[in-house]
Amino acid sequence: MSDQSKYTEDNIRSLDWKEHIRMRPGMYIGKLGDGSSPDDGIYILLKEVIDNCIDEFVMGTGKTIEVTIRDKTVSVRDYGRGIPLGKVVDVVSKMNTGGKYDSLAFKKSVGLNGVGTKAVNALSTHFRVESVREEKQKAAEFSAGNLVLEEDIIETTKRKGTKVTFTPDEAIFKNYKFRNEYVVKMLKNYCYLNTGLTIIYNGEKYFSEYGLRDLLDENIAEEDKVYNIIHLRGDDIEIAMTHSKSQYSEEYHSFVNGQNTTQGGTHLVAFREAIVKTIREFYNKGFEPSDIRKSIVGAVSIKVMEPVFESQTKTKLGSTEIGSEPGMPSVRTFVxxxxxxxxxxxxxxxxxxxxxxxxxxxxxxRERKELSGIRKLAKDRAKKASLHNKKLRDCRVHLPDVKNPRYLESTLFITEGDSASGSITKSRDVNTQAVFSLRGKPLNSYGMSKKIVYENEEFNLLQAALDIEDDMENLRYNNIVIATDADVDGMHIRLLLITFFLQFFPELIKEGHLYILQTPLFRVRNKKETIYCYSEEERKAAIEKLKPKPEITRFKGLGEISPNEFQFFIGEDIRLDPVMMDKHTSVEQLLSFYMGKNTPDRQEFIIKNLKVELDTIEEA
Known part of the structure; x- marks a missing residue:
C-alpha cells in the first residue's frame, strides 16, 4: 500500500485560529492580490479595522477617525469608548470574542462574527493594539497572530479610544502596495454613509454633508446629469439617483449597514425593481424595465438587523428580512x-x-427599437461565430458564481496577434484565465452610437464574451486585462480598447475591472538565477546582484516571450496597472482629449510622455 493511500489518526490535525487563517486566508478575506484591485486582501484588512471604528461612531462615540499609511504599515485611531482593558488581548486574538454578540449594543453593526481583527492580526508580521479608557492605557503586540509583548496597564493623558497598527505579511501578500485611489474611495464611502463623521487620511480631511447625494456628485459630472439628483432619506434607508447623458448601461452603488456590497444582493434587486414599478405607475405607462433603467446612476443604503452576507468579505447581501423580530417586513417590501x-x-x-x-x-x-433589428442579426452572428470562433479561449469558472472567492480571480486577457495569444493560452490557468485574440487594430469607436457594437464583429464578440450587453450584473470576468506590446502599435491598440470601454461601458472602468498587463522589459540571468525586470531601476539592481557578467535580454514584444516564461508573468506574481478615471474628468472630456481632433494640447502631452519612454529605451 502506498503512503498516499494511508489514512490514519496521524492525518487528522486541528489548526489553531491563527494557523487556520494563515493557511486558508481566502476564507476570511477573499482573494489576496497585490493591491492593484480594490477587492484585494490588503484593503479588506484595512476595512476590517475601520469597521470597528465605524461601529463606535454609530453608537454615538468618536466622530473622528485617523488613518495613516506609510509604505506598508497602516495605523487606524478612533476616539470611541476603547476596548475594555482586561479584554484587549482576547478581542484581537480569540475567535468568536467581541462586543457585537449583544445585539442591543450593536443592533445594526457590520462586523458580527468576531473574526475581522483576528484575521488582520494573523495575516500581519507586526500588529499592535492600544486601548485608552478612563485615563488608563493597555497595549499588546503580535507577530503572525502570536503574542510577543503585553504591556501593563499604565496611566495616560491620551484621549479615549483604540489605535491599531499593522503591517501585512509579505509572505502572504506578494509585492503588495496600497494604492491611494482605492483607499480614498473606501474612506469617502464611509463618510457618505455616516454624515457627521470626519476621516483624516495622511493629513487630508474627508467629510460628507449630504450622504449619497455627495457620492453621486463625485461619480457623475454636473454636465452629464439628465436631471438634478433625486435624494431621499428614511429610517434605515437612503437612496439617490439620476440618469447619465453619456453612458449606456446601469451603474449602482449599494450598501448595507455601512458596508459597500459590491456584488449587490437582495436590497439592490429590490431597488431596481421598485424604480421600474414606481415609474410605470407614475406615468401610467408599461415601459420596458431596460428603457427605464438605461443610463441610470443610483445608490441605495439600508440598515438591517443581523444581516446575512454570502461571504466573510460581505460583498453580497443574502438577507431576505429586515430583522428577526415578528412582523418585520422583508427587504423587498421595505425597499x-x-x-x-x-x-x-x-x-x-x-x-x-x-x-x-x-x-x-x-x-x-427609440434607441432600443432602432437597434432591435441589428441586435438580432448580431446575436445570431455571435452564436454562429462562437461555435467556430477561435477568438475566445474561455476558462472554466466565472465571476457570477461568487460564492467561492477563487472566482474573483477570473480574468480575460485581450491580446493582439497570434504569437502573444498563443503564449498566454499555453501558460494560463485554464480554470480562471481566458484569452480573447484581436485581429489587428480595433475600430476607433469615438463618437459612434451603440449600433457599431453590433455591426462590428470584433466588438460584438467581445461584448458577448463579457456578457455586459444589458448591464454589469452578469459580467463574466472580474479582471479584464489588456495585454499588448509596449511599442507604438501596442499603445495605440490599448487606447482604442480603452476608448471602446469608456464610450459604451464606462462603469467597467469606474468599478475597477480594467487593467493593463505589465510585462518585463528585460531578462537578466546567470547560470544559477533568472531575474525579470519591469523597469530600468530593476534592471540595474539585477545586474548588480548577478555580477560579474550576467546575460541581458531585452524583450521587444509579447510574442518573443516563450510560454514557459509567460507563466511567471500571469501567475501569482502577475503585475497589473489598473485603468482609473480621475474624478474631475468626465468620460466625454477624456474621449475628446485622446480621440478627438488632433489638438496642440494632445501633441504636447504625447511628446512629453513619449520622451521618458525613449530615454529609457536609449539607455538600455
Missing part, C-alpha cells in the same frame, strides 16, 4: 414601499424632473 411612496411624491412635486426623466425613457425606447 419597495419606501421607493413607491417617496419617489412618487418627489416626481409629483418636481414636474420639471419628471418631464426630463420621461424624455430620457422615451429616447431609450
Amino acid at each position: 419597495n414601499d419606501f421607493v413607491k411612496n417617496n419617489l412618487d411624491n418627489y416626481l409629483h412635486k418636481n414636474p420639471e424632473t419628471a418631464d426630463l426623466l420621461l424624455r430620457k425613457i422615451l429616447q431609450a425606447e
